[in-house]
Amino acid sequence: MDTLNPEELSSPVIDINAEEVKQELLEKYPTKVARKRAKQIVVNAIDLEGVVPEIQSNVRTTPGLIGQRGCTYAGCKGVVLGPTRDIVNITHGPIGCGFYSWLTRRNQTKPKGPEDHNFMMYCFSTDMQEEQIVFGGEKKLKQAIQEAYDLFQPKAIGIFATCPVGLIGDDVHAVAREMKEKLGDCNVFGFSCEGYKGVSQSAGHHIANNGVFTHIVGLDDKVREGKYKINMLGEYNIGGDAFEIERLFEDCGITLISTFSGNSSYDNFANSHTADLNLIMCHRSINYVAEMMETKFGIPWIKVNFIGAEATAKSLRKIAAYFEDPELTEKVEEVIAREMPAVEKVREEVKARCRGKVAMLFVGGSRAHHYQELFREIGMETIAAGYEFAHRDDYEGRRVLPGLKVDADSRNIEELHVEPDPGRFRPRLSPDQIARLEQGDLKLSEYQGMMPEMKSGSLVIDDISQFETEKLIEIFRPDIIGAGIKEKYVIQKSGVPLKQLHSYDYSGPYAGFKGAINFYREIDRMVNSKVWKYLKAPWQEHPELAAKYVWE
Amino acid sequence: MKRKSEPYVSTTNACKLCKPLGACLAFRGIEGAVPFLHGSQGCATYMRRYIISHFREPMDIASSSLGEKNAVYGGGANLKQGLHNVMTKYGARLIGVATTCLTETIGDDVPMIVRKFRQEKKGRERGPEIVTVSTPSYAGTHMEGFHAAVKAVVEQLARAGAATEAVNLLPGFVSPADIRYLREIFRDFEIPGIILPDFADTLDGQAQVDYEKIPAGGTPLEAIKRMGASRATVELGRTLFSQETAGQVLVERFDVPLHRLGTPIGLRETDAFFQILEQISGRPAPEPHAGERGRLLDAYVDGHKYIFGQKAVVYGEEDLVVGLTAFLAEIGVRPVLCASGGGSGRLAAAIAAVTGGLLPEPPVVREGMDFYEISEELEALEPDLLIGHSKGYHLARKRGIPLIRVGFPIHDRFGGQRILHLGYRGAQSLLDRIVNAILEKKQEDSRVGYGYL
Ligand code: SF4
């Protein structure tokens, strides 16, 4: 069920000729575009060492090709910082950028009590006007910060730069420093996340990681009670996913110090360096924080995936393996045994109706990978997949990292130089332990990427364009596509159901055991819906009737 | 909630969207058009997702996807490459290029870049029309963007020609259902109409067997070109009066007589609209519409006892707010606050004009409002209901009062694109919804739970 065995992986995908399909996708493009896209559309092939072909990714989208990507600001403010409830996030710029990122991601949060701040409902903006564009906006920004402080007394204020800010020369960091000093009891920090900076939201993730690490992580050394202390990285609590995962941790006796950043708070971030293990869900958006925490504080990280019941069980077991404590192992097994029967019951029922159907997933920087597990559990195969903003390591695995070229766009984004903290660096594992763990199944600091877990002969497409999506539908007519709201109605117009994997079509959770059940049911409803049969009216299906209409 | 005496510097929970979004909506209402944003791709992505969540329809917006280098050295090359790609792959008949804050700030001369692009392409292929409009969001809201795009289309495409019987109708930003209804009215008057923009089909389309990249529908390009030869233009929206609008361009360039009217919401504004159509067509209002008017009046009488004296807060786009306020005043609801994120400077005068004589006390009228400020005003006003788009939901929830959803964006209810606001029929449906919302609230709050109300 879980990961495919090598034999399965090398067995060909349903009878498609992926090479031919690739040619068909490229055919219509002007030569220059075709040449570029050819490197981003790859037929998967896994060799005996598990090495997969190279795929070009994290490169600029061709102008005029309508795609899925957002901007650096979206990745920084919307994705990484957005889900934290008690930081006041001020967008410095004209109104649109802030408005469009106002609660659109459906990240949920649960304040601890009535005293606990929750600014999730708010969208703060400096609403730049012509005057600021011409004469500079720092003054207005300072006033906005003061205003937010006076009204809400937050612990922290984040400032997010949008495209015009860099161009008119406003220095958000200088303003932040000045206001932090002035306010005294409020941490103020800026993010130079102008939308044009990177090639996608990915650049924004990196900038956000740097900011959170520099300005918040490590501010509070208080050590919390708890035996198995972890942080959960790259989980944003869409549709309540984090709640379900938190439930499982609690039942297993695992202490969650901080999540980055679903259902999280400023204090959790500040204290997160006291954890003993970092778990990474979405590798793309958050691996920088994990690496920096490892270097500075000595916290190891492992890749986990709570999407899929089997994947969830496996991830819990990984945590237990890391802590090497039979008590935890026992608890984890108990929880899995308790949860699985309900999952299996629904899974078998749904599988009977979904087996053999095919899916395509074009989404995000980790979900195109994670969700393949869920589909596999109900017997559905993913024949084509790709990310919107991931890098080569998310496709091919971190083994490619040393050889990655740094292009002009990546060079824009600062790489922080981090060193072990003289007082607080504490290796969590002895060399012996590390050796022992690696002997077993547990890979520290490792992510294998999506492609090694997809069948040979399947299609991998980076930064897919609308045009290519339509072509693929024409060729394959998959039973379902997982993507986002921008693709939803285009695809459904063609009679193929689309599952939104950013916002979950306003339902969820899909993580953990309960989430898996939700997802099975949802996919069953979608791929077995009868509505598509009615696309043709009776008179369109019976030509003798249609013949009467001139417009036919 | 804390309050401050001076006006706020920052905007918290805005009641407006950004300028190019309006332009994209307007372009989407033209046959074969693909909206195109000159800027970095984030803006296009954000606007697409916003528009899609309201209309539940595909909404393609191309982008020139500028990066840091272009932000420094100019985005001309990207714009040209993007135009070329949209031309070759989407078969666009018109590309509507709107600028964004980024390209406005760096000062790209878009009309010049497009001129060059045309020259380079000349002779090789008959390309699509390209219309350009300047839409910096740091000056104006989505409504200014909408009207600017409509004006740009007319300026750049309409020509003189042998006079036709057609009447140009510039409805402003109304719903697809409204546009369909306007078409019906014109048809019943037997007036050949050119409605610009017309996204009744492009933003509320049918399920299809085969997907078309560019949805069918929209104002035909040929018709737009003939707008200079029409016998009249009807332009809706009181805050547009005396402004340099598309209607005004048609007057100045082609002497097409212009009738400027309020957005026809409620009885009196609709009467004025029908009157103009009667005048233009030389015939009385066709029977179905006269009948609808009669039934509406009847409903005004029947509904009065339920809603009389109820206090309402109306917010949203300025012209929508004006129309709704006119309507509320005539059904006996007391608008206590009329708020908009827009800042035309003409809202107060327009509200005064449509409520004159009907209200014992004029409502508070505020431009440039955000929801934080609206929320503060609510404390003292204690309204019974809110009328506006989805963004007011939290206020309604906090106060435990109904929200009548109208306008854009609506992302917490189904069918926002099919809400009818205009005309006798729109007034009827708004009235039914308002009365029922009040009844529902009454029933829910009642300890007895009466079944007859
Ligand atoms: S930069 Fe301007 S155009 Fe782009 S989203 Fe922000 S406000 Fe709108």
Ligand code: SF4
């Ligand atoms: S690309 Fe720039 S202007 Fe557009 S939404 Fe992103 S930050 Fe705002």
